[in-house]
Amino acid sequence: MFGYNGKLLRVNLTEKRSSVEEIPEKIARDYIGGRGFVARYLWDEIRPGTDPLSPENKIVIATGPLSGVFLPSSGKIEFGTKSPHTGGYADSNMGGHLSSELKLAGYDMVIIEGKSEKPVFLFIDDDRVEIRDASAYWGMGALSSEKKLKEDLGEEFQIAVIGPAGERGVTFSCISHDFGRQAGRAGVACVMGAKGLKAMAVRGTKTVPVAEPGKLLEKSRSMYRAIYEIPAFHTWTPYGTADITSFINENGAFPTKNFSRGFFEKAGEITGQKLREKIHVKDKGCFGCPIPCGKYSRVTYKGDTRYVEGPEYETIALVGGNCLIGDIAEIGYINYWMDEYGVDTISGGNVIGFALECIEKGIIPAEAVEGRELKFGDPDSVLYLLEKIVRKEGIGEILSQGVRKAAEILGKGSERFAIHVKGLEVSGYEPRNAAGMLLAYMTSDIGAHHGRAWAITYDIAVGRYEVKGKAEKVIDLQHIRPVIDMLTVCRFPWIELGFPLEEYEEVFKFVTGLDWGWKEFKKVGERVYNLTRAFNIREIKGFGRKDDYPPKRFYEEPLEGEGPTAGQHVSLEVLDAMLDDYYSLRGWTKDGRPTKEKLEELDLGFVSRELESI
Amino acid sequence: MKFKLNEETCSGCRTCQAICSLVHFEKVNPKLGALKIDAHFPEPGAYTIRHCTQCGACAAACPLQAIEERNGVYRVVPEKCVRCGACVDACPHGVIFLHAEIPYAVKCDNCGECIRICPRVALMDEEGEVANDVRL
Ligand code: SF4
Ligand code: SF4
Ligand code: SF4
Numbered sequence: 141m142f143g144y145n146g147k148l149l150r151v152n153l154t155e156k157r158s159s160v161e162e163i164p165e166k167i168a169r170d171y172i173g174g175r176g177f178v179a180r181y182l183w184d185e186i187r188p189g190t191d192p193l194s195p196e197n198k199i200v201i202a203t204g205p206l207s208g209v210f211l212p213s214s215g216k217i218e219f220g221t222k223s224p225h226t227g228g229y230a231d232s233n234m235g236g237h238l239s240s241e242l243k244l245a246g247y248d249m250v251i252i253e254g255k256s257e258k259p260v261f262l263f264i265d266d267d268r269v270e271i272r273d274a275s276a277y278w279g280m281g282a283l284s285s286e287k288k289l290k291e292d293l294g295e296e297f298q299i300a301v302i303g304p305a306g307e308r309g310v311t312f313s314c315i316s317h318d319f320g321r322q323a324g325r326a327g328v329a330c331v332m333g334a335k336g337l338k339a340m341a342v343r344g345t346k347t348v349p350v351a352e353p354g355k356l357l358e359k360s361r362s363m364y365r366a367i368y369e370i371p372a373f374h375t376w377t378p379y380g381t382a383d384i385t386s387f388i389n390e391n392g393a394f395p396t397k398n399f400s401r402g403f404f405e406k407a408g409e410i411t412g413q414k415l416r417e418k419i420h421v422k423d424k425g426c427f428g429c430p431i432p433c434g435k436y437s438r439v440t441y442k443g444d445t446r447y448v449e450g451p452e453y454e455t456i457a458l459v460g461g462n463c464l465i466g467d468i469a470e471i472g473y474i475n476y477w478m479d480e481y482g483v484d485t486i487s488g489g490n491v492i493g494f495a496l497e498c499i500e501k502g503i504i505p506a507e508a509v510e511g512r513e514l515k516f517g518d519p520d521s522v523l524y525l526l527e528k529i530v531r532k533e534g535i536g537e538i539l540s541q542g543v544r545k546a547a548e549i550l551g552k553g554s555e556r557f558a559i560h561v562k563g564l565e566v567s568g569y570e571p572r573n574a575a576g577m578l579l580a581y582m583t584s585d586i587g588a589h590h591g592r593a594w595a596i597t598y599d600i601a602v603g604r605y606e607v608k609g610k611a612e613k614v615i616d617l618q619h620i621r622p623v624i625d626m627l628t629v630c631r632f633p634w635i636e637l638g639f640p641l642e643e644y645e646e647v648f649k650f651v652t653g654l655d656w657g658w659k660e661f662k663k664v665g666e667r668v669y670n671l672t673r674a675f676n677i678r679e680i681k682g683f684g685r686k687d688d689y690p691p692k693r694f695y696e697e698p699l700e701g702e703g704p705t706a707g708q709h710v711s712l713e714v715l716d717a718m719l720d721d722y723y724s725l726r727g728w729t730k731d732g733r734p735t736k737e738k739l740e741e742l743d744l745g746f747v748s749r750e751l752e753s754i
Numbered sequence: 755m756k757f758k759l760n761e762e763t764c765s766g767c768r769t770c771q772a773i774c775s776l777v778h779f780e781k782v783n784p785k786l787g788a789l790k791i792d793a794h795f796p797e798p799g800a801y802t803i804r805h806c807t808q809c810g811a812c813a814a815a816c817p818l819q820a821i822e823e824r825n826g827v828y829r830v831v832p833e834k835c836v837r838c839g840a841c842v843d844a845c846p847h848g849v850i851f852l853h854a855e856i857p858y859a860v861k862c863d864n865c866g867e868c869i870r871i872c873p874r875v876a877l878m879d880e881e882g883e884v885a886n887d888v889r890l
Contacts, residue, residue, distance in 0.1 A: 210772035210784075240784065357773070357776045361871065368888045422765075422799045424765055429767045
C-alpha cells in the first residue's frame with residue numbers, strides 16, 4: 141500500500157507488551173487514515189459501555205497517507221478515545237513533528253491498551269519499542285517534562301506528553317507536543333493519565349513508500365509555489381490564528397463574559413498585531429508548513445517571565461474575552477500555565493468563565509473560594525481557579541469535570557449558562573447570531589468544537605440570520621473536514637489562504653496511486669460522520685435529538701453589552717427547524733439516528749446491525 | 755552557490771529536508787536531508803541551521819579518496835565509499851552521515867533545491883545563482 145507503512149503498533153500497558161499488526165487494505169481504503177482510522181478502530185475495539193477511565197478503554201493515535209510527505213502543512217496527528225469528559229466519541233488532533241516522526245518510524249498507528257500501575261512512557265526508536273519507567277517525569281509540567289525527556293533521550297526525539305492535569309484526572313486536560321502544540325479537546329490526556337502513561341517519545345528514520353515520487357516532487361513544489369503567490373501568505377502568516385480577533389469581535393461573535401456578550405471593548409488590545417508588537421519571539425511551524433501559525437512568545441507577569449507558544453485565537457477568545465482579560469501578555473501568562481499544567485485552553489477558559497459567573501451570582505459562595513474576591517478581568521482570579529482545578533481542591537474538584545457536570549452539582553439554574561454541547565465546552569465563536577455556526581456546534585460529534593465545521597465565515601458572508609441553506613452548508617463542511625483530518629494535513633492553507641481543496645487530489649494520487657477526487661473523499665467523510673454518530677448512540681444512554689441542543693442561554697437570552705449583535709438571539713423554533721432540515725438531509729430520523737438504509741449505503745451495515753441489537 | 759542564512763525567520767518546518775531527500779533519492783524521508791535543523795526550546799525559542807560549507811574536511815579524512823571535489827563541490831563517489839564513517843567524524847557541522855537505506859555516505863551537493871523552496875527565505879544563495887521561490 142503506497143502512502144502507508146501498513147502497520148499498527150499495539151501496546152498493552154498492563155502486560156507491558158507490544159506487537160506489530162498489519163492494517164488491512166480495506167480499512168485504509170474505507171477510512172483513509174488519521175481521524176478515519178481513529179473512528180473505525182474505536183468502534184471495533186472498545187466494548188460497548190466501557191468506562192472511559194478503566195483499563196479497557198483505548199487510545200488510538202493515527203497518522204495519515206500524507207503524513208511526513210513533502211507537501212504543504214502535512215504535519216497533523218490524531219488522538220482518539222472514548223471521552224471521560226463527554227462519555228462519547230472523542231478525537232483531537234495536533235500539529236508539530238510527531239506525525240512525520242511516527243510515520244518514519246514505520247507505523248501508521250499506535251493503539252494503547254490496559255493500564256500501568258507505575259507511571260511509564262512509551263519509547264519508540266524505529267523497531268525498538270519499550271515501555272519505560274516515567275517516575276522521573278510524573279508530577280512535572282508538560283513543557284518541563286518535554287524539555288527533560290529531550291535532554292535525556294536526545295533533541296531529535298518527538299514527544300507527546302501530559303501534565304499534572306492529565307495525571308490527576310482533569311477531564312479537559314490536553315496532550316502537549318513541541319512546546320505548544322496540543323491535542324486538547326474532550327480529554328484524551330485524561331485517559332493517558334488513567335493508564336499511567338506520561339508520554340510517548342518517538343524517533344523514526346525509515347522511508348515512507350509512495351507511488352510516484354517524481355510526480356509527487358513536481359506537484360508539491362507547484363503547491364508551495366502557488367501558496368507563495370497568494371497575498372494572504374504574506375499578510376496572514378505574521379499573525380497566525382490571532383489575526384482573526386478583530387474581525388470576529390467587530391462581527392459581534394467574540395465570546396465575552398461567559399458568552400453573555402458578543403463584543404469585547406478591549407479586543408483591540410488582544411489582537412495578532414498586539415501579540416507581534418508586544419510579546420512575539422519566533423514564528424514556529426509544523427512539518428512541511430509554509431505558513432507557520434505558531435507564535436512563540438515571551439511574557440512577564442508580576443516579574444515572572446515565561447515562554448509560551450501563543451496565545452492562539454481560541455485562547456484569546458476563551459481566556460481573554462470570556463474571562464474579560466484584555467491584555468495580550470496576561471492572556472499569554474495564563475496560557476503558559478494552562479500549557480504547563482496540561483489543560484485545554486478552550487475548555488479551561490470556558491470553565492473558568494462559568495465559575496466566575498457562578499461567583500458573581502452567588503451560586504459559588506465566598507467560603508468555597510477561601511473568602512477571596514474573585515472576579516472577571518482579574519488574571520489572579522483566573523490563575524487561582526486554574527490551580528484549584530489542577531489540584532482538584534475544593535471548588536476545583538467540581539470544576540475539574542467541566543461545565544456540564546459542575547452545573548449538575550452546583551444547580552441553582554447554573555445549567556443555563558454552562559456553555560457546552562454534549563458536555564464539551566463551546567469554543568471561540570459566539571453563535572447566537574450565526575445560525576450555521578450554532579448548528580455546527582450542535583451537531584458536532586465530539587461536542588461543541590469549532591473545528592468540526594467552521595461555518596462562521598459562511599454565516600457572515602450570506603447573512604447570519606438566514607436559516608435556509610445552513611444545514612446543507614454545515615453538512616458539506618462536516619464531510620470535508622474529516623477528510624482533511626484523515627489525510628492528516630492542516631486546514632489553514634484552505635481556510636485562511638483559500639488554497640483550493642482540489643489540489644489535494646493529485647498529490648493523493650501520486651502518494652497512494654489511487655485516482656480519487658473530492659466526490660470519493662466526501663463519501664468517506666460522510667461514512668466517518670455517521671460512524672461517530674453511531675458511536676455516541678451506542679455509548680450514551682438515550683442519545684438522540686435532545687443531545688443536539690445548545691445551552692438555554694443561546695436561544696433564550698439576548699446578547700448583552702455592545703456590538704452589532706447586542707440584543708439578538710436565535711429562537712427555539714429556528715433551532716428546531718434547522719435540526720429537522722439537517723436530519724432529513726442526512727437521512728437520519730427525527731430523533732437524529734442514522735437510518736438502516738443510510739448506514740448500508742455507506743458500507744456501515746455492521747454498524748446498523750450492532751445498533752439494532754441494543 | 756554558497757549558503758547564506760537568516761536563522762531568525764526559520765520556522766523549523768523541515769521542508770528543506772523533505773525536498774532534499776526526494777530530489778536526491780526519490781524517497782519520502784526527511785531524515786535523508788543533507789542539512790540539519792536544530793530546535794532550541796523552550797528557551798530561548800530559536801532554530802539553528804547546519805549546512806555543508808563545502809570545506810572539504812570530509813574528503814581529507816576519507817582513507818579511500820571516495821569524496822571528490824569538482825568546481826568547489828565535494829561529492830561522495832558511491833562505488834568507492836565503504837561507509838567507514840571517517841568523514842562523519844571529521845565534518846565540523848555534522849552534515850555528512852550514514853543512513854541504513856543508503857549504501858554510501860550522504861552529503862550536500864549544492865543543488866540549491868532547499869534554498870528555492872524554503873518558505874521563510876531562511877536559506878539564501880550568497881552568490882545569487884539560486885533564486886528563492888518566495889518573493890519578498
Ligand atoms: S525550509 Fe527554511 S524555514 Fe523550513 S526548516 Fe528549512 S530552513 Fe527553516
Ligand atoms: S560534509 Fe562537512 S566536512 Fe564535508 S565538505 Fe561539507 S561541511 Fe565540510
Ligand atoms: S543544497 Fe541540495 S543537497 Fe544541499 S542541502 Fe540543499 S537540497 Fe540538499
